[in-house]
Amino acid sequence: MPAESVLMRFVEGEGTADLDAYVQAGGYEAARHALTTLTPESVIDIVDQSGLRGKGGAGFPTGRKWKFIPKGAPVKYVVVNGDEAEPCTFKDHMLLERAPHLLVEGIIITAYAVGAHTAYAYVRREGYLARERLRQAVAVAYERGFLGRKIFGTDMDLDVVVHTGAGAYIAGEETALLESLEGRRAMPRQRPPFPAVAGLYGKPTVINNVETLSHLPAVIRLGPEAYRSLGPPALFSVSGHVRRPGVYELPLGTPMHELIEHAGGLREGRRFKAAFPGGSSSAILTAEHLDVPMDYEPLRVAGSMLGSASLIVMDDTTCIVRVVARAVGFYKEESCGKCTPCREGTYWLSLVFDRILHGRGRMEDLDLLAHISKGLNGTCFCLLGESVPPSLDASLQHFRHEYEYHIGTGRCDVEDRLPPQHFAARSTGDPGAAAGTPGA
Numbered sequence: 001m002p003a004e005s006v007l008m009r010f011v012e013g014e015g016t017a018d019l020d021a022y023v024q025a026g027g028y029e030a031a032r033h034a035l036t037t038l039t040p041e042s043v044i045d046i047v048d049q050s051g052l053r054g055k056g057g058a059g060f061p062t063g064r065k066w067k068f069i070p071k072g073a074p075v076k077y078v079v080v081n082g083d084e085a086e087p088c089t090f091k092d093h094m095l096l097e098r099a100p101h102l103l104v105e106g107i108i109i110t111a112y113a114v115g116a117h118t119a120y121a122y123v124r125r126e127g128y129l130a131r132e133r134l135r136q137a138v139a140v141a142y143e144r145g146f147l148g149r150k151i152f153g154t155d156m157d158l159d160v161v162v163h164t165g166a167g168a169y170i171a172g173e174e175t176a177l178l179e180s181l182e183g184r185r186a187m188p189r190q191r192p193p194f195p196a197v198a199g200l201y202g203k204p205t206v207i208n209n210v211e212t213l214s215h216l217p218a219v220i221r222l223g224p225e226a227y228r229s230l231g232p233p234a235l236f237s238v239s240g241h242v243r244r245p246g247v248y249e250l251p252l253g254t255p256m257h258e259l260i261e262h263a264g265g266l267r268e269g270r271r272f273k274a275a276f277p278g279g280s281s282s283a284i285l286t287a288e289h290l291d292v293p294m295d296y297e298p299l300r301v302a303g304s305m306l307g308s309a310s311l312i313v314m315d316d317t318t319c320i321v322r323v324v325a326r327a328v329g330f331y332k333e334e335s336c337g338k339c340t341p342c343r344e345g346t347y348w349l350s351l352v353f354d355r356i357l358h359g360r361g362r363m364e365d366l367d368l369l370a371h372i373s374k375g376l377n378g379t380c381f382c383l384l385g386e387s388v389p390p391s392l393d394a395s396l397q398h399f400r401h402e403y404e405y406h407i408g409t410g411r412c413d414v415e416d417r418l419p420p421q422h423f424a425a426r427s428t429g430d431p432g433a434a435a436g437t438p439g440a
């Protein structure tokens with residue numbers, strides 16, 4: 001944790017799902033301060049100066065996004081993106097389960113800043129506990145007067161509705177989420193107009209991720225400079241071949257190897273092989289990138305991205321071909337089918353991977369994979385389809401020999417090189433012991 005933890009201190013121990021525990025830890029004081037002493041414009045300026053960027057994947061500066069909301073519009077909405085279906089991203093659900101009032105307080109601050117009186121929190125169906133904890137938090141916040149009419153004795157009215165998502169990855173894409181909220185199938189909308197201008201029911205809408213909004217109480221409490229001097233802080237979901245997978249709060253810019261050490265390091269006797277630094281949509285990095293700072297710009301320069309800050313670690317027991325095949329399979333399943341490159345491209349990639357992994361691959365398949373991947377770049381209607389090329393291209397670049405071994409021998413290079421006791425461990429049910437995907 002950083003010197004001052006802004007989120008995890010509300011999560012650790014018993015957590016602060018209980019309102020009294022949250023209030024005792026200083027909860028709702030930032031919202032009270034904002035509503036009773038700051039103007040909406042100054043709240044937006046503070047958030048802008050704090051350096052807070054969206055935690056849902058795109059990293060757009062939060063204050064700047066709020067500035068796009070037209071001031072004079074009579075009806076505006078706040079929408080919370082709690083879909084969190086990106087493989088190996090689990091920070092939002094943790095916040096909702098253990099510290100849901102952080103989000104409720106963040107919603108109050110946001111609604112005040114942009115002049116909204118209704119907020120919708122969209123939480124996916126599978127996140128049952130997260131949704132229930134948020135519902136309870138909202139209900140008790142109404143009872144205590146933190147939501148509803150004349151909040152903190154001011155003229156501010158705010159209603160919060162918790163909405164159950166239907167469990168599709170594409171529903172996390174902000175315009176598809178709006179479609180789903182309005183009762184239609186989750187499919188992305190044409191942009192422009194952007195949601196800030198014409199979002200939910202055609203009204204100006206701020207859409208932010210659960211973690212993004214949960215940072216706001218700290219931003220207001222500490223002020224922009226002090227908040228920024230903490231990194232700014234961020235939650236990292238760390239998974240795969242580490243001893244202690246979990247959520248870690250650390251300053252942005254923490255080197256990748258340090259993050260791995262926080263998560264307990266690699267398993268006994270294993271070597272680092274590769275990692276997705278920002279979820280399965282980010283390009284795979286190799287051991288030469290272990291020092292790369294986990295921040296937007298350095299990861300971009302390294303050829304990858306921070307995304308939702310989900311580090312997936314793979315040690316030397318990992319077959320990269322299987323990992324990428326699995327990621328491709330996920331995007332194929334989750335493609336909404338609206339546009340041809342994504343719908344057909346992910347399907348054909350899956351077929352090619354299937355034959356490579358079943359000993360029927362041909363060397364020309366490597367060019368075919370690269371060709372289909374190129375066809376996805378810049379041609380898809382939304383970023384789901386464009387999530388496939390980064391890891392596929394990086395795997396073909398850095399681990400081509402593993403593909404060639406699969407195709408040439410019909411077997412897996414990694415499995416062939418692992419000692420026999422590894423397979424003994426697999427037969428005893430140790431999930432991390434076999435070559436394949438981390439945590440498979």
Ligand SMILES: Cc1cc2nc3c(=O)[nH]c(=O)nc-3n(C[C@H](O)[C@H](O)[C@H](O)COP(=O)(O)O)c2cc1C
Pocket residue numbers: 053054055056057058059060081082083084085086169170171172173174175207208209210212213382383384
């Ligand atoms: C396919 C796809 C899935 C997404 N899933 C999520 C998600 O589950 N949660 C999320 O906050 N953002 C998700 N996003 C990003 C959102 O479209 C949007 O950028 C984000 O909610 C904005 O909030 P932020 O600025 O606070 O990050 C997804 C984007 C795409 C293209």
Ligand code: SF4
Pocket residue numbers: 170188334335336337338339340342343380381382383384385386
């Ligand atoms: S890129 Fe994929 S998920 Fe996005 S609109 Fe096209 S088909 Fe749907």
